Structure formats: structure tokens, C-alpha cells
């Protein structure tokens with residue numbers, strides 16, 4: 430049995446959990462919740478980096494990094510998604526958007542007086558540039574069900590979760606359509622972060 434260690438609010442982990450469901454791998458995987466910020470023992474034993482997601486494979490070795498875990502799960506599926514270099518390129522862009530959104534969140538939750546306008550503004554400008562670029566990319570998207578598209582949809586949903594005031598839909602209708610398609614899927618609904 431494979432073990433996927435995740436936290437319910439982590440978008441990186443959510444991407445892997447959605448993929449597990451989309452690829453029909455649920456019977457082969459146990460999902461174990463852990464809080465990386467409380468240094469949960471189960472997580473630290475599997476991943477010295479102390480981050481989620483982490484996938485413990487059948488032989489006990491662990492995979493870290495959501496993109497690597499996703500590629501590994503896809504390779505193991507009976508009906509894998511096609512993933513070419515262009516899809517990987519989009520996946521990296523979506524992943525970068527996610528990194529910026531998470532970094533912005535980290536900056537926002539610092540104690541008053543510690544958070545830094547420079548970093549918040551810098552992250553926000555990066556998020557906007559990435560959204561503009563991805564909006565253009567949507568016209569050339571080969572398939573809305575791919576690792577690239579999934580990563581982008583998860584990043585957009587994370588913006589709604591942690592940055593609801595961003596109003597990213599206003600100038601990005603193609604991204605809004607991609608998100609809407611994903612938001613209706615059972616895998617997306619089943620892995621939604623808890624409110625709050």
C-alpha cells in the first residue's frame with residue numbers, strides 16, 4: 430500500500446490527491462493527514478524536509494515534491510494522462526503561480542510589524558503577470574484534463590481560498606472557465622480545503 434501524507438489546506442498536496450482520484454488509484458493509496466507546522470512525527474520520519482505532500486512508496490522510500498509525485502502517479506496509472514513537454518511547461522508555470530500565492534500568504538500571516546510590503550507587492554505583481562500569461566496560454570491548451578491544467582486550476586482555487594479579494598476572474602475569463610470546469614469535478618470537490 431502506498432501512503433500519501435498531506436495536509437487538508439496544502440494546494441500542492443491537493444493536486445496529488447485530485448490526481449489519485451482522477452487516475453482511479455484510490456484503492457492503492459492510504460491518505461494520512463499531517464500538520465507540517467507542528468512537525469508531525471509521521472511526516473518527519475518520511476520527509477526530512479518536513480513538507481507535504483510526501484508519498485511513501487511500497488518499498489518504504491519516500492517521494493517529495495508534488496510535481497514528481499504527480500509524474501510518478503501518472504506513470505503508474507492504467508490509463509495515464511498524456512504529458513508532453515508543453516504540458517510540463519504549463520505545469521511549471523502553474524506551479525510557479527502557486528509558489529507566489531503561497532509565498533504571499535506566508536508574508537500576510539506574519540505577526541503585525543513583521544510582514545513586509547515589499548514582498549507582498551512583489552508577490553502580487555508576479556501573480557498578476559502569471560495570470561496574464563496563463564490567460565493567453567488557455568487559447569492553446571491541448572486538454573483541460575492534464576497535469577498542466579490541473580496545476581493551474583488548483584492554483585486558481587488557492588487564490589480564492591487565501592486571497593479572495595484578488596478578483597482574478599475580472600481580466601481572465603479563459604482561466605475562469607478552466608477553473609469552473611475543474612470545480613465541478615468530484616475529485617476537486619472531495620479535496621476542497623476546510624473553510625476558514
Ligand SMILES: N[C@@H](CCC(=O)N[C@@H](CS)C(=O)NCC(=O)O)C(=O)O
Pocket residue numbers: 438439440441465466479480481482493494495496531
Ligand atoms: N515544492 C514543494 C512545496 C511543498 C510545500 O511547501 N508544502 C507546504 C504546505 S502548502 C509545507 O509543507 N510547508 C511546511 C514548511 O515549509 O515548513 C512541492 O511542490 O511539493
